[in-house]
């Protein structure tokens with residue numbers, strides 16, 4: 001998508017921050033490739049009008065990955081059409097946007113399983129297997 | 145009596161680490177901390193002990209309480225609020241009268257020097273009988289409860305600056321918390337009502353760093369009050385171009401032009417409405433076509449008509465930036 005296209009929307013409210021932001025993303029992507037340096041841009045800290053935010057999202061578009069995370073409200077992760085550039089949106093349970101970020105990285109941290117949750121998972125899986133094995137031995141006993 | 149850590153508390157409530165990280169990411173953003181600090185924030189906050197909180201509602205309309213407690217728990221922004229030990233809040237607690245006051249004093253004794261005091265509403269000193277709780281005047285209860293508090297958070301414009309009860313002719317002799325208590329760290333989170341997320345973020349900052357965040361000269365957290373509504377208003381380009389709505393239904397209003405001439409107090413009002421927003425994050429008053437009333441500033445009720453322009457455009461146009469640099473980096 002060209003610069004011309006980004007500014008073709010009819011909404012007149014503009015802060016003029018979309019182009020500098022796109023250049024920042026381009027720069028961060030080259031840093032990621034050259035030095036494996038990850039960048040997070042907090043869109044909430046930038047003055048952007050609603051129409052500019054929509055322009056930015058339209059420019060980034062959707063790539064191959066979309067993930068929904070349910071954690072006290074949804075979190076949506078979209079890899080943009082530019083590999084390595086991700087859009088992350090945190091919602092609360094009232095579907096209110098709590099945070100919006102552009103990550104320039106190979107994988108945004110929130111998608112990874114967390115060690116603390118895995119410890120709990122291990123104890124859950126142990127007890128679930130235990131219950132299942134009891135259940136199956138009960139069933140075998142009944143059949144006998 | 146040591147209260148459990150937040151990690152323990154959250155785990156017991158079935159809150160996943162991922163949810164907690166999401167909370168930390170959004171709170172770091174609100175506190176203007178870099179996203180690279182999220183992991184450290186999560187570690188320090190998770191290991192913090194659940195704080196004991198005593199909340200005193202004084203001369204108020206319950207709007208501040210409503211704003212904070214309106215959401216059905218647990219929501220992301222109320223995550224910390226749901227896990228503090230709220231030992232006293234007479235509007236919502238089951239106990240009443242002497243039983244409630246006993247709970248307040250018991251919490252003060254058990255957590256001497258460590259509990260946080262939250263106050264909403266102004267304090268009437270003209271005649272202390274105007275507002276009493278269990279026969280005790282607000283001013284006496286404030287002094288008694290503040291004595292052993294680690295710090296005080298004044299919630300809303302009434303507790304911060306006197307607010308509407310202090311409006312002319314101030315019939316009750318209403319004053320702010322900081323007019324009475326002068327020897328404790330106080331954070332003012334003004335607004336009528338205040339942004340609930342600002343309260344959560346200040347609590348998080350306190351629990352993580354063991355101190356309140358940097359404050360402006362009116363003791364408000366800079367992360368939320370460092371910039372004016374005007375600094376972050378999406379209608380600002382129209383202000384610069386001198387394109388104003390002159391009435392609520394003219395062409396300018398329909399085009400979304402600046403509301404300065406309709407009395408917008410945004411250029412003199414410091415708050416985060418333009419970025420945090422209201423109504424499920426979809427808008428703030430200016431986005432709905434109404435000027436900012438200036439509700440987070442002292443004496444906003446008495447300043448002038450809500451619909452009278454602040455002054456000549458040229459003056460506000462040439463006024464130097466009133467953003468974060470203006471404020472001393474005061475810290476309590």
Ligand code: SF4
Nearest residue numbers: 374377402403408410
């Ligand atoms: S005067 Fe009000 S409406 Fe106009 S730009 Fe400033 S804050 Fe926005």
Ligand code: SF4
Nearest residue numbers: 415417436437438439
């Ligand atoms: S926009 Fe102005 S009047 Fe409205 S809540 Fe925010 S500070 Fe108060």
